[in-house]
Amino acid sequence: xxxxxxxxxIRDGACMEVCPVECIVPxxxxxxxxxxxxxxxxxxxxGACVPECPVDAIFPEEDVPEEYxxxxxxxxxxFTEGPGxxxxxxxxx
Numbered sequence: 001x002x003x004x005x006x007x008x009x010i011r012d013g014a015c016m017e018v019c020p021v022e023c024i025v026p027x028x029x030x031x032x033x034x035x036x037x038x039x040x041x042x043x044x045x046x047g048a049c050v051p052e053c054p055v056d057a058i059f060p061e062e063d064v065p066e067e068y069x070x071x072x073x074x075x076x077x078x079f080t081e082g083p084g085x086x087x088x089x090x091x092x093x
Contacts, residue, residue, distance in 0.1 A: 001061055002040035003049060004075050006068035008057035009035040015049035015058060024049060027078065028087035035071075037078040039085075 005015070005024070015036060016024040023042035027033025038049070040061075050058050059065070064072055078084060 001045045002043040002075075003038050003045065003047065003058050004061050004064050004068075004072050005036050005038055005053075006057050006059065006064065006071040007035065008055050008068070009053075010055050010057070011036060012054050014052040014054065018048045018052050020044070020046060020048060025078070025085055025087050028083060033078060033082055033087065035074075037075050037082075039079045040076050041079070 011026060011030075011034070013026065013036070016022075016026065021042055021044055023039040024036055025039070026036050035057075038058075045060070047060070059068075061072060078087075
């Protein structure tokens with residue numbers, strides 16, 4: 001199972017700082033990928049990110065509210081079709 005960051009994300013970054021497996025990545029370019037994203041293949045479902053989010057944008061996949069269901073696929077697509085981990089390199093360049 002994985003956690004999902006929904007479109008409520010304000011790009012605070014606190015979630016990324018506490019992730020023990022470093023599977024949370026800021027989207028880049030921001031106009032195309034405006035959220036932070038959790039790699040569903042790497043997430044260990046520890047939940048450390050959840051209490052760090054100041055806007056409660058992170059949910060266990062099975063608990064994502066109905067209005068944010070499409071964000072589950074968006075998170076996965078960031079790593080399969082989008083920039084994935086290379087976004088971190090691009091953002092820091």
